[in-house]
Amino acid sequence: MKPMLPSLTFEVPKGEDWLYEVKYDGFRAILHWNKNEMKLESRNGKSLSELFPEIISYLETNKSKFAPFLPLTLDGELVLLENAYKANFGSIQVRGRMRSKDRIAEKATASPCRFLIFDVIELRGKTIINKQYEWRKAQLTSFFNRCSLPLQPNEDSSELIQFLPSYKSFNDVWEKVVLYDGEGIVAKQVNNKWEEGKRTTSWLKYKNWKYVTCFITAYEKSNSYFYTGVFQNEEIISIGHFIFGLKPEEKNALFKIIKDNKTEEDSRFIKVDPAICIEVKYLELYEGQMREPHFHQFRFDLKPEACTMNQFIHGQRNLPPGIEITHPNKPLWESPAIQKIDFIHYLSEISPYILPFLKDRLLTVIRYPHGVFGESFYQKSCPDYAPDFVETIMAEGIEYIVCNQLKTFLWLGNQLAFEYHIPFQTINNHKPSEIVFDLDPPSRDDFGLAVKAAGYIKEILDQLNLIGFVKTSGNKGLQIYLPLPENTYSYEETRLFTTFIANYLVSKDPDSFTIERMKKKRGDRLYIDYIQHAEGKTIIAPYSPRGTKEATVATPLYWEEVNEQLSIVDFQIPDIIQRINRIGDPFQRFFEAKANQKFGPVLDFLKNK
Structure with missing residues (x-):
């Protein structure tokens, strides 16, 4: 059975008839389980049972939970969870290449994968693919409740079969995906039917693209790929190659420019000096190269010297909509040398680890308007110019900021709030947490x-x-x-x-x-x-x-x-x-x-x- 597949979109779906799921980097898998046999298969019908023995072992150990629902067929994603909204692409790829049973067993014990279930095809031997998605999701929720299984992904849970929920608000789940640097979102129409082997427009994948400005270094003759690079000091560093995203006329024009300005040509490549600046969107950096790069636009306004490894690194995480960084090159520390953009980059990356401690707490910050080179001051009261998304609560006659979201945290960072001090209790009670x-x-x-x-x-x-x-x-x-x-x-x-x-x-x-x-x-x-x-x-x-x-x-x-x-x-x-x-x-x-x-x-x- 080949799974139903989503189509790529670069636009957020419009309308009220969509639900949204987090998209994870893993191996798409379908579980077939009747009373006598259990099979875990890839999207191409190949067995995954040997590669992921921890999933099979978990199912067999907990067979009594699932027995009332057999035969069943579940659709989901095998992942190595990094956090609740992101899977580790590199680690799952390593697992997929393993062939040694001992090595696989060692990894399965040390770093077990999870099987995130987002759809149900068969339950109690009854095929339900002709039912609407919203109905199937409700059945799946009931199944997980009755089996006492996790209702959302959790990297710390010992339960290896977990539910992948859907959300009604795109913005709510998108902010979480950005916060935790997830792959993206899958939008699903509420009335879609599960269609075997079809790439459908009733499922749309919207990805968490990063953007980098870089320059063209070469064209590969055999497959029409364009190679890109950035400067690190005066050295050219390769960051990957792309073929998708170019319109036919753009592709022809780019090839002609490379051909007319080549510095070297051999049987494989036509090479050029850094001169043609472009913007590329990609998912993440993997083994030093961009994953899934797509051409975005030409950057005729840039010189190649502006395309640096430093700006590439700073673009590794997206900022939420509505957040703008002012004076990004402002020096804040001398040794180590840290500019404002470096500081914001740190806050963005550390946010999944610090925000749970700031959540629902009256916040006091210490701001350094001139970095460590000038005076600092304590700030308890929310300033009048704070944007509407900044949550506040009145306590002790002070309008305190409550930092429950990434946008507030990064806005404070842009205000050069260096230190984040919190009380021992939350706003919900007066007893210490x-x-x-x-x-x-x-x-x-x-x-x-x-x-x-x-x-x-x-x-x-x-x-x-x-x-x-x-x-x-x-x-x-x-x-x-x-x-x-x-x-x-x-x-x-x-x-x-x-x-x-x-x-x-x-x-x-x-x-x-x-x-x-x-x-x-x-x-x-x-x-x-x-x-x-x-x-x-x-x-x-x-x-x-x-x-x-x-x-x-x-x-x-x-x-x-x-x-x-x-x-x-x-x-x-x-x-x-x-x-x-x-x-x-x-x-x-x-x-x-x-x-x-x-x-x-x-x-x-x-x-x-």
Whole structure:
């Protein structure tokens, strides 16, 4: 059975008769399962069962869930989820090329793929492809509910069969796709029928294109591809080749210009010096080359020198509609050298990791209008000139910004808000969402005191079976988080615990730690500020930049990183995204830990002490 396929569109579908699904980079697959046989097949009818044994194993292990619905046929996408809106194209391609059973089994265990189901073809042996899409989706939703399976993609879930939901609002899902750098959207007409093997206009794929200005370097004779490049210093760097997007007259004109101005020709290529500037749209960079490049337009207004690797890198993520970056080349830090566009690029890439911590919190920012070269100021109240999409809430007589979306975050970035400080509770309640210990040594030279204190606290947390997370403050200390279930424990109750920890540290090492409020009496000891954890107080958000001369970031750490070699200046804006890509996000399971935090028994003990 060959699947129904979407048609590519460059225009957002108009009208009320469309629903929208996130598009993922993976392997299209159809699951056929009757009472005696299970088959996972590609769009070309080839077996995928051997390549994705974790899916087959999951289905067999949970057969009792699915048994009442057999025989069934489900349509979906096999993916390696990077986040809820993006699949990792490179990793799924590597899996697809594997042939060693041992290697496949190793990958299936270490990095299991998910099968995201977006349509149903057969249920309980009854074919339903002639039913309308909206009806099929409702049946699929009911099926997932009755099987107790996830109703949306989740990279952390152990359930490998997950539902791919549809949305009524294009803009709502598009903002998520842009935020998480997903591939795009599939728009589906509500009354479409599932048509085997047909590429249909009732399913339309609208992609999250990136745009780059580059120049032509060569023409390949055998297949009519045009090769492109950009400058890195004075060296020409190849970024890929394209054939799609050109009108016949544009293609003929471009070929003639290359032919008439060639610098070299051999049996394969006609080569030219950088001179013809164009704009190309593409999906993402893969192994140093553009994926799915399409010609967009000629750029007669540009000189080749303007087509640089730097601008190519800055264009790797799209900005949401309505966001404009002013003075992109403004210097903000000297060493490392960071311009405003670099800063905005960092905020865009770090947004999936920081926004969950800003969500539904009264926001205080510190703005640096002249970068670290000038004065800064705190801003709590939303300015009058803020755009309409900026959410606010009145509290304490102040119209606070609530940063729940990427557009607000990037608008603040364009206002040169470097630091993002948040209270310990959300706007929905007055009880803390987490406990935070702020380990603030007298100076950076005394950072070892923070490392020592963190080690002692980790020992206590382990003994009490509590889950703790640690991050740098980005300035001179460390901060330890204990996530709590929402709206459960009061500040008075958590104060019992913070007081207990503070007193324990002082008794453990009175020469290193103190709870003395007066600075002149602390000496060279680290102050354990257990009173700071209170309503109305704030803490720097995870992954927030700091207004230090080194462009440091309040960076989540793995506990094994908290040792004598740790240094605040090892975590700077230019390095954080590469760090996450390399070792992951140490706070990835922070919100999941709320439900598993066994704080109640500890609190009961302290109350009865």
